[in-house]
Amino acid sequence: MTGAKESESGKIRKEYRNEHNSVIEKNRKFSGILLEKLDDDVLNVNRIRQTMGATISQQHTIEEEIASHSKDDGHDTSAEAEENWHIASEYYKNIDTKAFRQYELACDRVKQFYEEQHEKQTVAYNIQARINFKTKTRARMSIWEGLEKLNKLLDDSDPDTELSQIDHAIQTAEAIRRDGKPRWFQLVGLIHDLGKLLYFFDSKGQWDVVGDTFPVGCKFSKRIILPDSFAKNPDFLNPLYNTKYGIYSKHCGLDKVMLSWGHDEYMYHVAKNNSTLPIEALAMIRYHSFYPWHQEYAYSYLMDEHDKEMLKAVQAFNSYDLYSKVDQTYDIDELKPYYLELIDEFFPNKIIDF
Ligand SMILES: [Fe+2]
């Protein structure tokens, strides 16, 4: 009798456990869909912002761009904006209206996302994220296994999706290869988003994996997308962090600046610890979502001379990231041997710590 009772309660416990696991699985899949949709929305928005920027930047050098944008660093430009409100913007002349509609569709989701990201990316959170990174090994596998893992998890999350991480990785790498760029540059194309694995390890949501990045520990630039949402960030009112330089100093170099934690920063550390990739490649991985800097020229007062070179590299990479999502897809199995060799060339150890 007692045995029958126990087996009955064991059955109930098992059923409960199964149900509980299936809820967790459903939530994970749903979150995976959101992550991908959101990341695509963010890229759409950035594509349009870049189209707008490209119209005025065609004849400018990086030095001229930095100089022309630095005049409003750290002070309010609202008086200027007040005066010029009626002048039609030159920026919109060549805007692709189709792309602009996508922007509007993307806008609500992107807006909600940034409201959360801007509120939660604090200095305290970023220090903790770096401690977690250094004190834990989340997984041990090869780069290619990492790409497949990311692909599988996101594919599982939405069987009908046309989005695929491995397709985006290969498309970006192939576009760079097609243009005859160096092998290390091609490898950046392949692995630049691999840090999204973070989402399945120990992230708190989407806000600490994807989206544009920005420095924490100093005043949030008005050139970060949706800057008003920083008002809810606890650092916004902290006198240690809300001045122009905050915890940094003039032209200290971006290497000394703590950028908001996400797939870029995470993958930069993984690549730095495990590969022989050149510094330009590491900068491309680390700063590819730092749109306020590489697209809007914010924070030039924190840059050192070396960062000017890195900016050129990041900008060279950015177009491939944004515009290689074409209809053409590649036969992954056919290209796999080429990329396995490329990975081996720069990652001496096959199995690495993620
Ligand atoms: Fe990315």
Ligand SMILES: [Fe+2]
């Ligand atoms: Fe990407």
